[in-house]
Amino acid sequence: MRIAITGGSGFIGRRLVARLLEQGDHVLVLTRNLEQTRKVLGDPANLKLLQYDPYQPQTWATALEGYEGLINLAGEPLASSRWTKTKKKEIRRSRVETTQALVQAISTLSQKPQVMISGSAVGYYGSHPEGDPLPETAPPAQDFLGEVCQAWEAAARPVQDLGIRLAIVRTGIVLGPDGGALGQMLAPFQFFIGGTIGSGKQWLSWIHREDWVSLVCFLLKQGSGIFNATAPNPVQMEEFCRTLGQILARPSWLPVPELALELLLGEAAQVVLTGQKVIPQAALQAGFTFQYPQLKEALRQILIP
Template sequence: MKIAIAGGSGLIGTKLTNYFVSKGHSVFILTRDATNKPVKDHVHYIEWLKDGTKPELDLEGIEAFINLAGESIGDGRWTKKRKEAILNSRITSTRTVIDLLSKLKSKPEVLVNASAIGYYGNSLTETFTESSQPIETNFLSTVVQHWEKEAEKASNLGVRVVYCRLGIVLDASEGALPQIVLPYRLYVGGPLGKGSQWVSWVHIDDVVGMFDLAIEQTEIIGPLNVTNPVPIQMNDFGKTVATILNKPHWIPVPAFALKLLLGEMSTLVLDGNKVLPEKAKKYEYSYRFESLSVALNHILK
């Protein structure tokens, strides 16, 4: 299979590339600069989002397209300028993807577009599945709704569209986990805020597996919650980290301190939602890491 990935140099893109290549597929990574990229079998780098580039010339025959492109939401305080960049980067790149697809004589069967469980809003009491509607309008929910609306335009081209609504992705070196783990390694770990907020987590290997599911299972259309079926509250999450590292779980970090430090971005750790992967279960996805303790043991040890 020939698979294109926009935003393929990040955590998820790199893991997906390695996985698909191991399965014998060819991967075409769209990048702003294809010079000095490592030469690998079955991996091709194609320039896009630059004047004069015509990536569609190299993408005829693509069978699946994965769009991960967009500014990271966790790389700095959410100033007005930063929030505009987070939203605009997703809209611009997705519009470019749709334009690119429109120019292909042979369309891919599926567009798998990254998304986020921030779509649903935050709640301590609600449980969300793919059929749930947003319960509030906040920055992340607004971004995700606009992002998905742009991706949906691919369906007008006869392309099946799946939005992979990502939960908190657990990985050893990137994402939220290293930041959560660091205080415990320094013997100052403890509850973040009230500790009752839900963490809808997923191991990076299951992210890869569920993106693959979105490609292979042709009946999946629209939202796909990329989360573990057993979400956990933050206090219990921290206790599990402490147990695995044999460190104390004792010094709470009050919400006001995190808000002073992170500003509006503090919502990423102070708020949460309980999101269940109803479609993954329906299509009998087999989780590699369904237990948080097993997942963290694999990552942290």
Template sequence: MKIAIAGGTGFIGKALTSYLLKKKHMIYILTRDISNKEDQQNLKFIEWLSPKTTPEEHLEGIDAFINLSGESLNSGRWTKQRKKRIVSSRVDTTKEVVRILSSLKSKPKVLLNTSAIGIYGTSLGESFSESSSTVGSDFLATTVSVWEQEALKATKFGIRTCLLRLGVVLGQGGGALNRMIMPYQFFIGGTIGSGKQWLSWIHIDDVIKSIEFLLYTEAISGPINLTAPNPVQMKEFGRTISEVLKRPHWLPVPSFALKLLLGQMSILVLEGQRVLPKKLQDHGYSFSYVTAKDALGNIKEI
């Protein structure tokens, strides 16, 4: 396949690109700056989101477009300015993706557009699948909702569009895991907040393999939860980290302290949702990691 990837230099993008290159696909990475990037066999870098750039001229004939673009949610306090960047890094880039698709004479068969389980809002008691009509009212939920509406405009061109509602991605070298395990590495790990909040996680390998699965599974479109089949509550997840690292799980982190430290961003660790990957399972995807213990045990660098 000829596959365009926006956001190909991030945590998921690097892993996905490496995997797809091993499968002999031709990959086009869209990036803002190509000055320090060299094309390789089956890998070409294309400049976009800069004045006068026309990436569509290099993408005629692609089979799939994967949009992973978006500023990290957990790299800083959510100031007004940062919220604007979080929204624009998702919505504006998706608008540009749709513009590119509209200009291609030969349309790709599929658009896989990153989204997030944050759209469901937070809940201690409810479970969410792709058929859930619930949309939260917090900042994350409203951002994801607008983001998805932009991506769905690709359906006007007859392009199968998948909204990849990602959970918390566990993998070495990036994502949220490094911050989550750090207290345990210093022997001060413990329950965060009430510990009852749900963590809907997925191993990076399953992210990559489910994306590959979606490239070929023409029967799937719309929202797709990229989460493992067994979400865990934060207290259990902390104990699992403790067991895998052979470190104590003893020092609780009260909610008010995190709210003071992180502000509104504390929602990422103090609240959550129990999200199930019903569409993937219904269509026969087999997860490599179904328990948090298996996933954490596989991540060697922790």
């Protein structure tokens, strides 16, 4: 299969590219930074890199001609810094306007993709500390992330009018060995100062990176609509940290106060201090099988060679 990807050099994107190449697919990665992406992905056979400006589709649209699948993962990281007005604008623009540009590019092609998989996030649902299960049919939040996710998803939907099958993936916290949220949490535990973040009662809707990649590969072949990319067994933060400490043979005793994160990240702290119990109902009903449905097995596979 010939597949074009945006966001292919990120934490989840680079593993997806590797899996697709392992399967024998031909992959085009659209990137704003050609040198950095080449350093991350290397120069394997069947991989093509193309520098592009996502806000100027006419300069790169023709490169998508003949590609059967399009995977849209582009987006500014959410919890990397404080949400200033400028940061919020870039978070929204890098998702909504990039997706709009892709749809515009596709509309000009004589041979359009058969399927588009477009990113979204469990931030769509907002904070639900009470722990009510949230399937794909749950309503959106009216906070910043909820509104961004709604606009992000709406920007992708016009491809359906072009006869293209659309799957939108609302991603939770992705766990993997070389980055992401887990990478940020490991250092305190390795120095024996790990512990619960915030109250510990907030729900974490997590997924092993290999399962996330497998779900996207599954959706390239079948399925349309909204899919929660989360494991079927979310956990509370205190259980997550306790399990992480057990696997690392490290204590989990030093909590990180909510105030400390709020001072560091401001409004962005809500990404880790509030939570929601998201259920992958659509993926399970479609017949997708999770390789790592339980947290302990997922962390053990990631952390123990």
